[in-house]
Amino acid sequence: MACCVLQITGLIFGGVGMVGTLAATVMPQWRVSAYIDGNIVVFETIWEGLWMDCISQLGIRLQCKFYDSVLALPPTLEAFRALMCIAVILSIISFLMAIVGVKYTHRTKKDPQGISIFILAAGVSFLLTGILVMIPVSWTGGSIIHDFYDPKVPMPLKRELGAALYVGWVSTALLIAVGAMYCSFWCWADTSSKSRYPSVTAYIFHHTHKSQTLMLFCLLCVHKSYFKI
Numbered sequence: 001m002a003c004c005v006l007q008i009t010g011l012i013f014g015g016v017g018m019v020g021t022l023a024a025t026v027m028p029q030w031r032v033s034a035y036i037d038g039n040i041v042v043f044e045t046i047w048e049g050l051w052m053d054c055i056s057q058l059g060i061r062l063q064c065k066f067y068d069s070v071l072a073l074p075p076t077l078e079a080f081r082a083l084m085c086i087a088v089i090l091s092i093i094s095f096l097m098a099i100v101g102v103k104y105t106h107r108t109k110k111d112p113q114g115i116s117i118f119i120l121a122a123g124v125s126f127l128l129t130g131i132l133v134m135i136p137v138s139w140t141g142g143s144i145i146h147d148f149y150d151p152k153v154p155m156p157l158k159r160e161l162g163a164a165l166y167v168g169w170v171s172t173a174l175l176i177a178v179g180a181m182y183c184s185f186w187c188w189a190d191t192s193s194k195s196r197y198p199s200v201t202a203y204i205f206h207h208t209h210k211s212q213t214l215m216l217f218c219l220l221c222v223h224k225s226y227f228k229i
Contacts, residue, residue, distance in 0.1 A: 014094060022088050031162055126182065134172040148160070
């Protein structure tokens with residue numbers, strides 16, 4: 001019962017991580033303009049994302065523009081796009097496999113080895129998704145912090161951590177936690193199946209030993225009866 005509750009909890013967290021991965025991919029708030037000159041009145045806020053740039057004027061008017069050319073983008077940005085798109089697709093696949101695994105668990109509670117197939121696949125997929133999300137988010141955050149404290153970077157080009165990065169980090173933590181949880185379920189199911197069902201070698205050895213003992217006993221009986229005669 002507790003195992004089923006934990007699997008459903010992992011399914012919910014995996015769904016939240018999937019939605020967070022999609023949101024972090026689409027959101028333009030990866031890099032946000034920093035104001036460190038002591039300006040009290042700020043008229044414009046610049047957002048830089050994977051797909052577009054946005055300018056917010058006093059929080060009232062928002063103008064966004066997609067990047068014109070894919071080939072003109074930096075190689076790192078193209079790589080981050082690819083990683084996040086793969087992470088979105090893999091998170092959806094992981095969530096669907098987790099649903100199948102939870103349903104199969106409720107239907108076949110007496111077959112832990114069958115349960116582990118779907119749960120293990122979902123756990124590994126969630127772990128891979130978390131790693132794929134963590135790479136571009138952490139890389140972007142590190143570069144922002146490095147440029148912020150670099151005196152050679154001009155003040156107008158300094159940026160701060162955007163909301164999309166925090167969403168990505170939270171999604172990464174949830175996905176990795178769910179993946180580790182489902183992989184631990186597989187270890188539990190594999191251990192319980194081995195303890196419940198003995199190996200074929202042990203079974204053959206046990207029955208072979210019994211048959212040999214019985215045969216030896218029969219030979220001794222025949223031998224005793226022969227000498228009595």
